[in-house]
Amino acid sequence: MKIGILGAGQLGRMLALAGYPLGHSVVFFDQGAGESTTGIGTTHVGSFTDQRALSAFAKECDVVTYEFENVPCESAHFLSGLLPVYPPPRALEVSQDRIVEKTFVQNLGIATPRFEPASSESELLEACKKVGVPCIAKTRRFGYDGKGQARISNLEDVHAAWKALGGTPLIVEGFVQFSRELSVLAARDLHGDIAVYPLAHNEHVDGILHRTEIPAPELSPTLRQEAHAIATKILQELNYVGVLAIELFQVGDHLLVNEMAPRVHNSGHATIDGMVTSQFENHIRAITGMHLGSTEARARSVMYNLVGTLPDTTTISAIPDAKMHLYGKSPRAGRKLGHITLLNPSESTEIELKSRLLS
Ligand code: AMP
Numbered sequence: 001m002k003i004g005i006l007g008a009g010q011l012g013r014m015l016a017l018a019g020y021p022l023g024h025s026v027v028f029f030d031q032g033a034g035e036s037t038t039g040i041g042t043t044h045v046g047s048f049t050d051q052r053a054l055s056a057f058a059k060e061c062d063v064v065t066y067e068f069e070n071v072p073c074e075s076a077h078f079l080s081g082l083l084p085v086y087p088p089p090r091a092l093e094v095s096q097d098r099i100v101e102k103t104f105v106q107n108l109g110i111a112t113p114r115f116e117p118a119s120s121e122s123e124l125l126e127a128c129k130k131v132g133v134p135c136i137a138k139t140r141r142f143g144y145d146g147k148g149q150a151r152i153s154n155l156e157d158v159h160a161a162w163k164a165l166g167g168t169p170l171i172v173e174g175f176v177q178f179s180r181e182l183s184v185l186a187a188r189d190l191h192g193d194i195a196v197y198p199l200a201h202n203e204h205v206d207g208i209l210h211r212t213e214i215p216a217p218e219l220s221p222t223l224r225q226e227a228h229a230i231a232t233k234i235l236q237e238l239n240y241v242g243v244l245a246i247e248l249f250q251v252g253d254h255l256l257v258n259e260m261a262p263r264v265h266n267s268g269h270a271t272i273d274g275m276v277t278s279q280f281e282n283h284i285r286a287i288t289g290m291h292l293g294s295t296e297a298r299a300r301s302v303m304y305n306l307v308g309t310l311p312d313t314t315t316i317s318a319i320p321d322a323k324m325h326l327y328g329k330s331p332r333a334g335r336k337l338g339h340i341t342l343l344n345p346s347e348s349t350e351i352e353l354k355s356r357l358l359s
Pocket residue numbers: 113136143144145146147173174175176177181204207247258259
């Protein structure tokens with residue numbers, strides 16, 4: 001099949017690389033020519049709101065998917081009138097607005113942090129009083145990697161938070177004293193079957209994912225079951241097709257949903273080397289009508305993101321178990337340039353990798 005991918009970043013690149021062995025080809029659509037997909041497939045450059053450009057793109061494809069969640073919903077709906085679009089555009093609608101998302105999740109009987117909407121400085125003050133301080137104010141839309149957020153420790157911080165966030169509609173969330181951050185990635189195919197990956201334990205630096213370990217260590221069966229139940233309910237409710245990522249806070253032996261991404265996800269990159277079927281392959285399988293592959297772990301996998309600068313690749317390649325993935329992007333502060341996955345690493349291998357990443 002010819003798969004159309006909205007977005008030409010590293011996720012699009014890795015989706016394409018998973019699609020080729022299955023006999024598919026790929027065409028991208030993005031607002032600029034992506035560095036990550038150069039040489040991987042042709043890119044239609046145009047505005048996501050240009051229906052003529054989208055129609056021309058659709059003519060070349062059998063199915064369309066997306067690699068980022070800020071594709072305008074109207075564009076996804078427009079394309080879905082021309083050919084199948086997976087995941088369903090409703091998944092975009094739900095995940096693009098944090099209030100809509102958390103309301104949707106709560107309506108399924110799933111726990112989230114306490115939250116209140118706020119669209120003015122006085123509403124922000126009231127919301128902080130209702131939720132209680134400390135709390136976090138976040139823009140309802142377009143937040144990523146911790147951007148568009150302000151921590152409010154006491155009510156005197158409200159004015160500065162409102163100014164810092166640009167006066168846009170906000171969500172105020174109670175500050176959760178979580179013990180750790182987890183994510184669950186799950187896929188649903190066109191046959192309605194669901195496969196769930198082992199949970200990932202995620203650690204962030206400066207709001208950007210730094211290290212992920214799959215399967216998350218010391219995970220109780222209760223938590224595993226809870227995560228499976230959460231993923232299954234959401235996938236079924238959305239009549240979802242493809243891979244969905246759900247970010248979770250662990251509090252004691254319970255989970256709260258922080259947010260979800262209707263796409264393949266950074267915390268699942270270790271599935272390429274560490275699981276029987278990668279998240280990218282399962283996404284491609286799902287949207288092309290195939291059955292899902294096993295999500296079982298072949299190894300305990302630890303992934304490090306390469307952010308901002310690239311290490312000396314020859315030095316890294318001297319670690320036999322380090323699987324390196326580079327995205328072809330030019331270095332820039334805060335930019336995700338690649339990742340390295342270690343399989344069944346000893347403590348000393350991880351220490352060695354970290355020292356080589358710093359040298
Ligand atoms: P988000 O953009 O919602 O994924 O938030 C980015 C990061 O901020 C998360 O990975 C958490 O580390 C932290 N964070 C977000 N929401 C909360 C919350 N309600 N309580 C505590 N920490 C949070």
